[in-house]
Amino acid sequence: MADPLDDFIASAAAALQLPLEPEWQGAIKANLEVTLKHARLVAEFPLPDEAEPAPIYKA
Amino acid sequence: MSRDLAWATSAEIAQAVASGASSALKIVDDCLARIEARNPALNAFTAITADRARAKARLIDAAPDKAKLPLAGVPFAVKNLFDIECLSTVAGSKINRTRPKAERDSPLIERLEAAGAVLVGALNMGEYAYDFTGENVHDGPSRNPHDTGCMTGGSSGGPGGAVAGGMVPLAFGSDTNGSIRVPSSLCGVFGLKPTYGRLSRARSFPFVASLDHLGPFARTTRDLALSYDLMQGFDAEDAACAERPVEPTMPELKRGLDGLRIAVAGGYFQKGAFPEAIEALARVAKAAGARDEVEIPEAARACAAAYVMCAQHGHRLGGGSPPASWS
Numbered sequence: 001m002a003d004p005l006d007d008f009i010a011s012a013a014a015a016l017q018l019p020l021e022p023e024w025q026g027a028i029k030a031n032l033e034v035t036l037k038h039a040r041l042v043a044e045f046p047l048p049d050e051a052e053p054a055p056i057y058k059a
Numbered sequence: 060m061s062r063d064l065a066w067a068t069s070a071e072i073a074q075a076v077a078s079g080a081s082s083a084l085k086i087v088d089d090c091l092a093r094i095e096a097r098n099p100a101l102n103a104f105t106a107i108t109a110d111r112a113r114a115k116a117r118l119i120d121a122a123p124d125k126a127k128l129p130l131a132g133v134p135f136a137v138k139n140l141f142d143i144e145c146l147s148t149v150a151g152s153k154i155n156r157t158r159p160k161a162e163r164d165s166p167l168i169e170r171l172e173a174a175g176a177v178l179v180g181a182l183n184m185g186e187y188a189y190d191f192t193g194e195n196v197h198d199g200p201s202r203n204p205h206d207t208g209c210m211t212g213g214s215s216g217g218p219g220g221a222v223a224g225g226m227v228p229l230a231f232g233s234d235t236n237g238s239i240r241v242p243s244s245l246c247g248v249f250g251l252k253p254t255y256g257r258l259s260r261a262r263s264f265p266f267v268a269s270l271d272h273l274g275p276f277a278r279t280t281r282d283l284a285l286s287y288d289l290m291q292g293f294d295a296e297d298a299a300c301a302e303r304p305v306e307p308t309m310p311e312l313k314r315g316l317d318g319l320r321i322a323v324a325g326g327y328f329q330k331g332a333f334p335e336a337i338e339a340l341a342r343v344a345k346a347a348g349a350r351d352e353v354e355i356p357e358a359a360r361a362c363a364a365a366y367v368m369c370a371q372h373g374h375r376l377g378g379g380s381p382p383a384s385w386s
Contacts, residue, residue, distance in 0.1 A: 035370045038363035045360055055269075 005029055067095060069228045069282045071131045073175065074256040076132035077125060083116040083132030087177050089133040094179065094226050103220035105139050105212075106181040108144055113264040115177045116358075128175030129289060135229040138215050139275075140188060142262035150264035151184040151214070153197050167231060167273060168289050174289045179227060182217025188233060188266040189373050190214040191241055203246055212245035214238040219246035228285055230276045234364050235266045238345040239274050250276045251283045258287075260287050261296030267372040268299070270365065284308040293296040321349040327358040 009028055013020045020028070064072055064086060067216070067258015075081040091109050098104050125131050140150040142161035149155045149199060168178055185193055194200035199215030199253040203209040204224035211219040215232025219242030224229050232239050234252040243250025251274045258273050265271055275286045291305040323344050329337065344350075 031370070035367060038366040041360055041363040042367060045357070 005032060008032075064091065066225050066278070066281050067228065069130055069176075069277065069285055070345075072133045072228065073129060073131045076119065077128070078173075081132070083119040083175075083177065084378045087116040087134055087179065088190065090179055097204075097224050097226055099205050101204060101224045101226070102199050103182055103201050103217040103218045103224060103226060104136065104180045105149070105183050105198050105217065106143075108143065108146075108178055108180050112177050112179045115172065118383050119175055119177070122175075122307045125175065126270060127294040129285065130171060130229075131175035132173055133229060134179045134227050135171060135176050135231065135286075136178065136180045136182050136218070136227050137168060137230065138167070138232040140184065140233060141168060141181070141231065142264075143168065143178065143181055150188065150266050150300055150302045151186040151190075151195050151198070153186075155264070161262070163262060164294065166259045167263075170292070171286065172230075174284075176229070182215075182221055182230060182232070184217055184232070185214035185238075187264075187373065188214040188235060188238055189369065190252060191237065193219065193242055194214070205247060210245065213244035215242050215250075215276070217242055219243055219248065219250075221276060222246070222248045222276045222373045228278060229282060231273060231286075232276060233263065233266070234272045234274060235259075235270045236369060239272070239276065243276055248276055248278055249280050249283050250274065251287060256299050256301035258290050258293035259297040259300050261294055261300075270368065272280060281309075281312060284312055292358050316348065321347045322351040322353045323349050324358075325352040326357055326366050327362075328355070342363075 006025075006029065009020070009025070009032065064075060067075070072086055075159070076086065091107065093369055094104055094107060100308065112134065119128065119132055122128070122144065122187050140148060142148050142163065142165045144162065144164050147156060147158045147160050161386070164172070171367050172178060183193065183198050185191070185195060188215040192200070193211035193213030195216070201211045201220045203211045204220055210216070215238045218230035218232040221227050223246035223279055232242070232250070234240060239250040239252045252272050253274050255272060260271055260273055263273060275283050277283045277286065288305070288307045288309055293302050294300045323340065332340075
């Protein structure tokens, strides 16, 4: 079975009409894997469904 | 014969020019000569604006009010993501080299020059500021003046190297995820990442708008405060710039540590630190009178969030837009 990340990269690049050099595939995948690892850590933090981003901070 | 001002602070240079002990042109000529001599080893500068700098220095020497200019004749340089009139703002990248030349300086350059400072060039940086090393793949690595076999740290590698290498007393960089703090630490100089929204980022090339800060590098904290005070002030051209009155920091310096509460960040921030780093931390903490250790909740997750935000914003750095078929 093909790795779903490889499929994702190929599909996303096609949707964006972004040409990818085959020799960069490994580096792109490695970067995506690290980003997903960090994103999982963030997403695991429990938040209520109603939570919204706070774009303006004032002291 | 006038004193050698190669390692002088900004305040000392401005005083020498204001009093007539040195001309601004002499200061700038000496600075340009040092850059020429040291840059081959340090690779801090990617552009040197010699003609512009000499013209500006002559104007200051002829100015009747030069004694009132707080940075009279002080040479400075900026990371090459600040707009400099008549140069393309490359932000360390290859793609941006074909951008049109900037029509106007960044507001921070304008404010510094209004105070008598003299821009002498643009500084090396990690590509698009997405970097911790200061090692640029197109312009070559900026090198640490303490040991040219070592990195400056990044992404503001050029500002760290230029100030630590005695080329300029003041330089300016940006910090999104450590890009002022890392090179100023590794190069042994002082850097300031101001509170978000205090300094205008208009006419600079962004990385992550919600995390980007511009700030100074200097060899003394007094020079950081001096330049920071002159750059403060609301600017509607930066949507995130805070509408707050200028809060001068220079008068606060004489208070020293009075009233400050300093603690050491533990947990996540000390994980994986080498014994040398722990020892250095202990010495600084002792000097600052920091006795307590604090745990900042969810620091690891916050760092992970910053990583993801950088990756998410970074995808559009080349200035690309979605395919036409999307619209």
